[in-house]
Structure formats: structure tokens, C-alpha cells
Amino acid sequence: MITKDKTKQSTYYESIIKQGYSRRDFMKFVTYISAYLGLENSMVGQVAKALETSYRVPVIWEHFQECTCCSESFIRSDHPIVADIILDKISLDYTLTLMAASGHQAEAAKKATMDNYKGEYILCVEGSVPMGDDGNYCCIGGRSAKDILLEAAEGAKAIICWGSCACNGCVQAAYPNPTEATPIHKIIKNKPIVRVPGCPPIGEVMAGVIVHLVAFGRLPELDRIGRPKAFYSKRVHDTCYRRPYYDAGLFVESFDDENAKKGYCLYKVGCKGPMTYNACGAMKWNNGVSFPIQSGHGCFGCSEENFWDNGPIYERLTGLHGFGIESSADTIGKVAAGAVAGGLAAHAIAANISKKKELKESISRGKRNEKALDS
Amino acid sequence: METITYKRVYVWELPVRIFHWINAIAITVLAVTGFIMADPPAILSNAEASDSYWFGTVRFIHFMTAYIFFFNLILRVYWSFVGNRFASWKAFFPFSKKSWRNFLHVLKVDILLGHEKHPEITDLSVGHNSVAGLSYFILFLLALVQVFTGFGLYSAMSDWWLPDLFEWVVPLFGGDFIVRTIHHISTWLFILFVLIHVYLVFYHDWLEGRGEVSSIFGGYKFVVGQRVKHKKTEEEKKDTEDAK
Structure with a gap:
């Protein structure tokens, strides 16, 4: 003192x-x-x-x-x-x-x-x-x-x-x-x-x-x-008055749709409330008048680290750097899965060609045995 | 043409098989519910929010399955110390000379589709081959990533000490954003693993015909007879003596 x-x-x-x-x-x-x-x-x-x-x-x-x-x-x-x-x-x-x-x-x-x-x-x-x-x-x-x-x-x-x-x-x-x-x-x-x-x-x-x-x-x-x-111990999501719509699976799909008018959850138009620790939902802004979500705009996580780099503001994407602008983890995942599936198909074909001899042998052995079955 | 005789060998013990299937189902459920949570489908409903809870239910299933996945994983780790040699933790690392040879063999013959000049009957492994074993260890690490990031994200919602053990994960990375991103990307790695894993199981089943696919249901694989040491019964011993 x-x-x-x-x-x-x-x-x-x-x-x-x-x-x-x-x-x-x-x-x-x-x-x-x-x-x-x-x-x-x-x-x-x-x-x-x-x-x-x-x-x-x-x-x-x-x-x-x-x-x-x-x-x-x-x-x-x-x-x-x-x-x-x-x-x-x-x-x-x-x-x-x-x-x-x-x-x-x-x-x-x-x-x-x-x-x-x-x-x-x-x-x-x-x-x-x-x-x-x-x-x-x-x-x-x-x-x-x-x-x-x-x-x-x-x-x-x-x-x-x-x-x-x-x-x-x-x-x-x-x-x-x-x-x-x-x-x-x-x-x-x-x-x-x-x-x-x-x-x-x-x-x-x-x-x-x-x-x-x-x-x-x-x-x-x-x-x-x-x-x-x-x-900062609670997420905006946990004190959000629109939370019941989230749990009920009622989401705004675009800002001009009927759901937006009804005040449904803004999760799908990019609200970052579920990942943002702040007191906005409880204390609100401007003498308790409102806060972004109450005004119809999703939270964009301004109090979180690197919020500018964590994907677009109006979409729920898991953004990744180094893979082009605003490419999402899902896009990359789909491409990778496609590439792997293609690779595996190619491998399967190549395997059948490369192991032709062994396969022919085992298949013919199997067929011979089938014919030789007693009963 | 010579005849190949196969012996039926008990490879995958019951706890291993139970683990495998609980794990497979849990991963599927977690991936599906996870993707729904990341991008919920548009279900337009006139119902009041107070009357429906489907998204909450999806999240509940995800969290519940996460617990099952986690405890199942712990039991498998335990079994890797008490189970048979194919379940042992040692089966997951190509440390020994023998398993390193097998590692190179699998790379050459099964991945690059080459041919062994001097094939040996021990080239075909009975349990996991060395490459598969290592891939399961990598999957185990990936599972740990999911456990740590998943429970880390979940801990804020929970009062139970178990998820709260992971409270430090989110602060370590700086925020939920990045932790969620890691969790999400790892899911894709699981999917890539599953694709390759399932393909290779069918590949081995098709080319080797030793019951690769069915072994994870019944536990038995078929192994070339010569590899099984034959303990002669009394009767057989007599027979060989008579022949002399």
C-alpha cells in the first residue's frame, strides 16, 4: 500500500x-x-x-x-x-x-x-x-x-x-x-x-x-x-441465451433466412462462442444492452489467441495454413482420403499382376481340391 | 505338386478381439458424431427448442463413446503386458533382428510388391507383421492425441476429476481453436489409417489365404505345418520306433 x-x-x-x-x-x-x-x-x-x-x-x-x-x-x-x-x-x-x-x-x-x-x-x-x-x-x-x-x-x-x-x-x-x-x-x-x-x-x-x-x-x-x-472461466457459449437452440439442433443457415429471424443458434454461420472464454454472455456490453450474438452476429472469438488466423469468421471451418488460402482441414482430408483410396486401388491391381504366379497356383490348387471333393 | 498342410494356431485372444471391435465401433461412432458436431446438418423443424435435444444427444453420444474408447485403450495396454506374444507390447516395435528382417521383407514384398529371392517360411508372420505392428503403435499415439485434446476440450464442461486431469491441455496450446483443429485433423488421420488397414487385411487374406480376415472374429490363423513344433504323442512315438 x-x-x-x-x-x-x-x-x-x-x-x-x-x-x-x-x-x-x-x-x-x-x-x-x-x-x-x-x-x-x-x-x-x-x-x-x-x-x-x-x-x-x-x-x-x-x-x-x-x-x-x-x-x-x-x-x-x-x-x-x-x-x-x-x-x-x-x-x-x-x-x-x-x-x-x-x-x-x-x-x-x-x-x-x-x-x-x-x-x-x-x-x-x-x-x-x-x-x-x-x-x-x-x-x-x-x-x-x-x-x-x-x-x-x-x-x-x-x-x-x-x-x-x-x-x-x-x-x-x-x-x-x-x-x-x-x-x-x-x-x-x-x-x-x-x-x-x-x-x-x-x-x-x-x-x-x-x-x-x-x-x-x-x-x-x-x-x-x-x-x-x-x-474468463466460462465460454461465451455456456452463458449464451441462444444455447437451447444449439442443443436442440436449430441453427441459422444463412443470415437472411427464417431461422435467423427466429433467433436460432449462430453456430453454423461461424459463431466461435463454443471456443471463446469471455464474460460477454453474462455481463454484455454498453451497460448490459447487448452483445454480438444478441445482435444477430456470431462471436468471432476476439479474446482467443490467434483468432484472426483460425479460419473464416462466417464459416465453421478448421482452417489450415500452408495449404492455400482458407483451405479447411476437411478439404485436405477429403483429398487425402481420395488419394489414399486411389493408391490402394492401384496397389490392388499391381498386386494381382505382380503376384500373378502365386495367385494362379493357389487358385488352381483350390479348384483342384474342389473337384476332388468326396462328397 | 506338393501339398501344403496348415495348422490352426490361436493368435488373437478373446480380450484382443473384444478390444479390436469395441475400438472399431468407438472410432466409427466418434468420427461420425464428431463430423456432425463440426458441421451439423440442416434439420428444419417447427418444434420449440424446449421440445427437442437432438444435437445435445449427438454430443452426449460422442462424449460417452469417448469414455468407452479411453477405457478400452487402457485395458488393451494392460493386456499388452499379460497377453500372449502376439498381444505383447513388444509386437509393436521392430527392435529385434528377426522383426527388423520381417519389416524389410514386408516393405519389399507387400508394399513395393517385389519378390524375395530366397523366401523362408518365417517371412510370413503369425501375428502382426512388423510394419503393421509399428502402424498400430502410431495409431496408439494418435489415440493419445485424441484423448488429450478431446478431454482437454471437454474438461471445461466437467466437474469430474478424470477429464479435469487434462485441464492443462488447452492453456498449453493457447486456446480451444488450435486444440479443436488438432482434434479435427487427427480424425482424418484415423480415417486414412482405417482405409489402409482394411485394405491390407483383405490384401493378405487374398494373397496368403491364411484366414487373415476371420482371425479377428474367431482368433485363429492358419500357419504352415512345418513351423509348428510337433509334440509326438505316445502312439506316434511307438510308430516311429516300429519303423526303425
């Missing part, structure tokens, strides 16, 4: 009140964010207490190869306190998109944070890092992304990877990946890393991760590949 004299700033709660929110708003926020985190009711008090008493955790938010959709998602999070307090007003010492400062001033502010809070600040990374050509494909303030990341990661307490870019490389890491876009966990090995994949991740999920860090001073429970279990 950061002590008061070190920061000379107010607690989260004080800042929230200063912003004009009532205590009631604050408690609402705490209750809802705790629910999202999957905490039990009795923990709400703990979260509130933590936000009332703890001081700001300095956050450096780096942007590399990305589109800023993660930041956009975050500031559109359900509850205004998320954007107003957690992100905008208190915590961010450095973020290209939202900070007021610019140029040398901004860089100096970042430097100050890194020096003053060595080992205490949280490093958030949005975007992948191009490792090709010595990192020259992404430069900020005259320095390569690789350079900036290594420097910022050095003194970080923990690293949060926002979005699929930082977690998996996303579209810029898709085949053939010309810039060698690389996810953060493949570059930084010696720091605790939280991966929050998605293109973008759900705003509440991002807020939840931050609040957990702030309230409890440690990372949320992570799964084997570093994703917070509270949000």
Missing part, C-alpha cells in the same frame, strides 16, 4: 466525494463492482473500506500497436465512477490518449512516477510490441516500443495487459506478422502479468481488475494463462 505522506493525495473515497458523487453512489458502485468480481455479499464492506482508506496506486498506461478500443471500452464502462475516478481523475500518471500534458512534459511526468514509485506502480499495456527490425515499427517520442516497455516494466509492481493486442498480438500478429508483433508475456518474464484479452475487453471487466488490485493490493485469481478467473 502507498502511504499518505508519500502521495500527498486523497483516498479513492475522498476523490469520489470531491467529484460530487454521494456516498450512496459510492456504495452502489462498490456493490456492483464486487458482484462483477464474483465476490460474495459480505465482501462488499471490505471493498468499500479499502477504497475509503487506500491511497491512489500510480498507474502508467502505455499504448503501443493498438487501436485504443480498450481505452474506449474502459471509459464507456457502466458506472460513471469507473471513468471519472479510477481512470480519468486519479490513477493515471501517464496515458497518451487521455492525459492533458504532452511532449517533454508528459515524458517527464512518467519518468517522475517511475522514479518515485519504483516497485509500486502498476503498468498497464495496451497493444503489442513489434520486435522486428529492432522495434522500429512502433516509436513514441523517438523511442521504440520495445525500449519503452522494458524501461517501464523494470520498476512495475505488476503488469496488466489490456486487450488481445497485449495478450495475444491480435490482428497485427496475424499471419504473416510482418512487424513481428509480440504479446507482452513473451517479452517480460519476471513480473506478475494479468492478461485481460478481448478486442476490446468489456469495460466492467477492466474496471473489475483495477478495483481488485486497488482494494486488495494483490492480483485477482488467475487461470493457467494469466486471465482473471472471475471473467
